[in-house]
Amino acid sequence: MNRIHPAISARAVVKSFGRQRVLDGLTVDIPSGVTYCLLGSNGSGKTTFIRTVVRLLHLDGGEMTVLDRPVSEVDEIYSRIGYMTQHKALYPDLTVEENMQFYAGLYGIGGQKRKEKIGELLAMVDLSGHRSRLAGALSGGMYQRLSLACTLIHEPDLLLLDEPTVGVDPRLRQTFWEYFGRLTEEGKTVLITTHLMDEAEKCQRVGYMRAGRMAAEGSPEEILRLAGLFPRLKLWLAQPDRDAALLRQEGYEAEVSEGIVQVRLESHARIKEILALVSPMDMRLAEPRLEEAFLLLSEGA
């Protein structure tokens, strides 16, 4: 995989439904080999964007390339794309294994390869013990996991996952993220939409969409910085006012409230330097939340 070219590159992309512009000049590069998280409230255009990438919707304006191809030719590389919709796209009257066999067949995967791949993916989504159960008899979360497994069956280079972790328990979500991590190490690109901020924090890049545009984009750290949010070190000190003044002298941004000194950290490496200056009785690190950043960014807009 080419890591220089973006997996998806959109330039001033426009898509309207009637008079409503759902994508309103969206410009974004989704680099190859990363896990990219699209965030945004309902109706911000996340799903519409994904649907234009796979050409289920045609663009009204702007340009887009997908895996180095113009989006108009994307149907020629469907075998390199894995697309998981919010509908689970499974057959409830087929068993878990039959669903997987069907999707494998669509991509021309058969024989031993199919057997191995199905085994591997069912283990990953923790459904190995449910092979012959009807998909319709699975719980919501299990259904979701099977849908993901079916999407991964043909080892796509570009994965488009529309809210893949809805209804999946935290332990298994962790497994998913580890698996996505492995995929990106192999050079594959994973684009995920989610409402969950803690998931966004695990992605290498995050894009925050609002009203059909990219409101903020970058790594989680970059977004936090963009919003002016930094980690803070809370220090419980014997003489808070004196120590705060000392820290300020050294160039730190320190303030005292209710006897606790809070220091803004440009980077975590500074903690050691701070501890060389003061000796706290107790301390706590407060990481900023992406959620706060997005709230700040939307207020600022």
Added chain:
Amino acid sequence: MSPSPSPSRAGVVALRVIRQLKRDRRTIGLIVFAPIVLMVLFGYALSGDMSGVALGLVDGGGHDAMRDHIESVKDFSILHLGSESDAEKLIGEGRLDGAVVLLPAGVRVLLDASSLQIAAAIQAAVQAAAVAESAAKQTPGGMPVAESTIVTRYIFGYDLEMMDTVGPAILGLVVFFFTFINAAIAFIRERSQGTLEKFMVSPLSRVEMVSGYVLGFSLFTVLQSATTLFVVTSGFGVPLHGSSLTALLVVLILGAGALVLGCFFSNFARSEFQVVQFIPLIITPQIVLCGIWWPLQSVPEIIRPFSYMLPLTYAAHALRAVMLKGAGIADILYPDLLALGLFFLIFFALATMMLRREVD
């Protein structure tokens, strides 16, 4: 632009469709038993009025007791005839439901093969008469009749009974109805499950997808038509003079047409419930106009062109030709098979095009 259709991907879809239908016991039951129920229903409704059976009687002598007994049956209106050939002719023309020929050497019963109910009633009456005569065998002028000397012969007339002309068409109707409904619902589900959207973003083309469905459904069409054919011929005495394989071929092409029609119309329904609402629109005109119940010549000229646009018209015509006249493939190629094939191709194209339009 897009790669050429791959038979293997269509096969994958076909296998899946078969697996799904196989698991759907209710649908399987409907496919197999509904035609039987329908046939029995139509069979009873159409095998004629039981009171007022027109029976010919040829009295060649020697069985006075039997003659008296048969004449005494209330439901029979007896027509006395001079010879067996007269009786045969009248049955052939549909003017008699059957005839009993009494000869000293034995008794011959001629029955109209088309109306099973009436045939059974006549046979029962003859048996009863024979028993009555045996009881009176010691009386002078009476000759005992063993059951074995009663010979029964079925007549297939030119002007066939209702069930004969309707039976082959019902075979077509049943297949058309179920395939249309099942296909439309299957495609509605593909859409609501999100699988259709997923296909759109896979190497599977629309042509491959619809072809897969045609293949998968064909297996069940064969199963259904074989059952129906069996019930029609053995249960209701409808003759099968032609090859059953030719009849199956007609039904298969009709079924394929019904499938793509169902696929096409699924685009206009948002739910399974709405599919059911298509029945009056799609199925009923075919039933009324296809010439099952009355000849096409009696359909008013203004709407007759519609009859010639409906696949069931051609299927009914072809099935009648095969079953009643023993027609082969060459005999029904034009216009019937050609029209059915054309109907299939047109709606195959429309169905695949509509699937594409759905995307935007």
